[in-house]
Amino acid sequence: MKDIALLGVGRWGQKLLHLLHEEGVLHTVWTRNPVQYADLQKRYPEVKWTADLRQVWETPEVRAVVIATPAPTHPTLTEAALQAGKAVFCEKPVAFSAAQLRQLLTLATERHLLFMGGHILRYHxxxxxxxxxxxxxxxxxxxxxxxxxxxxxxxxxxxxxxxxxxxxxxxxxxxxxxxxxxxxxxxxxxxxxxxxxxxxxxxxxxxxxxxxxxxxxxxxxxxxxxxxxxxxxxxxxxxxxxxxxxxxxxxxxxxxxxxxxxxxxxxxxxxxxxxxTEPLRAEIADFLRCLRTGERPRTDAASLLPITQLAEKLHRQLFPEAESPRPYFVHPTALIDEEVEIGEGTRIWHFSHILRGSRIGKNCVLGQNVVVGPFVRVGNHCKIQNNVS
Incomplete structure (x- = not known):
């Protein structure tokens, strides 16, 4: 049954592309620039290629997604997939904090969806x-x-x-x-x-x-x-x-x-x-088996809480300024100017820049390379996709 969408076809994503195609389960491939992968499209003509994530979320035949995009995008894409009712296999790291991972786990549990993280050494x-x-x-x-x-x-x-x-x-x-x-x-x-x-x-x-x-x-x-x-x-x-x-x-x-x-x-x-044994093949086989049977995979996302907690602790040792408690998340590469207000539960990702005097509401998600301001107001529960100014 072709019911899997692959998000991302970089170096690692192409390995997953080959495996999912061999298993006969690949329905759609999403990438920001399908034209860049014209040769791959010729090799897999029966697979649907798209640059529109909405097509993935709104296609009922797609039951699950495999996320192999750059790491900073993993939490946002995982959340969007779960919100759309899709089971998720996400390459590491699934999240950059224990709190973030718990939020995703809660969402998967509430929607009764399989949520698996990719840690290939567990299958070696x-x-x-x-x-x-x-x-x-x-x-x-x-x-x-x-x-x-x-x-x-x-x-x-x-x-x-x-x-x-x-x-x-x-x-x-x-x-x-x-x-x-x-x-x-x-x-x-x-x-x-x-x-x-x-x-x-x-x-x-x-x-x-x-x-x-x-x-x-x-x-x-x-x-x-x-x-x-x-x-x-x-x-x-x-x-x-x-x-x-x-x-x-x-x-x-x-x-x-x-x-x-x-x-x-x-x-x-x-x-x-x-x-x-090819570890990646064994890992994907475990995901597909659990998707069909409802069993728990070896790298169920809940099992990744201990390593996420430890990695977060080590990260904060590298960047002590991140240790001060605050009710929102700002990635270390993002820039926040003076006189900026950020609401509780908001997440601001890699290389984004919030300019002076701007106000970001509660529970917002700002993707990579987002520029807001100066003196701009963003309401509550807003999502701004990558590369938006």
Whole structure:
């Protein structure tokens, strides 16, 4: 049944396009400029292409949407889709605050709609294997985890290294340990764009003294993806740096000489076979299955609250000025001039500019690159789409 609309056909969106088409479920593709993708339209002539979101919301044959647009647009598009009665699969991050995610969850619950977030590592066979090793106690007492995720970025960035890169590893660390850290610290570097960190270093302390250190960067000479877990009875290294992912178990163990002197017993690494499972395909299959059966997916959006809470906390450490409580949301890249009033529940997104003397009502949504003012009044419950002045 062709009942899925895909929003966005960038690099990642095109991967989803191919998968959804192979599954025979793709009804419509939305993009701001369909002419730009004329070659893709020729390859998929039976798919409807549109630049009008209203056609997606108002088409009864479309039961669900898959959102693969730039990250700043995710909350607004998710809300609009749920309001239109569509089930949602949204790539990460679904939301940029726990409060924002709770609002979307409430809307999905009230309308009895499937709401799933895309966190592909939860479907990776290597991550599943590591979780099994931890459950079986093969690593002994876990001591620390470290990750490195570096990818040469496409500038200007639409998402920083925390929300775009580190969030992958933060998610699996929380999944492995099943709890929030007792302490967290982040250092970020924004050398090219203010308020958009291209490199972050994160350090977390968990119960029982377990440590986690994560490095993520868009500003790097080469692609790096590596995750290491170290325990008293074994160590494991997951790498995606070669032509195919690898997982090695190092049965090194800490032994105590005379019960007092620690000694590391080194043994040969054991390669752990990984099934040829494509994580993205498994993730989409889970979404489609749950759409048909009404079951709960592995990355149900409610399961993303812990990682959203942690990422929001780390983000506020990077930008302390965002910690002051206020009843509305302004993205760090937006500019708010003096003598501006903003109503409760309003959300102002990336690179928007509210000029002096303007008044924005309650529960409004201002998309990306919106300019308001000077001395303009916007009423309550208004939505201003991207790139409007």
């Amino acid at each position: 066979p290597a991550i599943e294997k590591i979780q099994a090793l931890l459950r079986e106690g093969q690593l002994g007492q876990l001591l620390y985890l470290s990750s490195e995720r570096a990818n040469p970025g496409r500038f200007p960035l639409t998402e920083d290294a925390l929300w775009g890169l580190a969030i992958h590893d933060l998610t699996v660390v929380l999944d492995f340990l099943g709890t929030q850290p007792e302490k967290s610290h982040i250092h970020g570097q924004a050398t090219l764009t203010s308020n958009m960190t291209e490199t972050v270093w994160v350090h977390l302390t968990f119960p029982q003294g377990i440590q986690a250190h994560l490095f993520a960067s868009w500003l790097t000479p080469e692609r790096r993806r590596r995750l290491t877990l170290v325990g008293t009875e074994g160590m494991v290294v997951f790498s995606e740096e070669g032509p195919s992912p690898t997982l090695y178990l190092y049965p090194h163990r800490v032994e105590w000489r005379d019960g007092q002197t620690p000694q590391l017993s080194l043994k040969e690494a054991i390669p752990l076979p990984l099934p040829p």
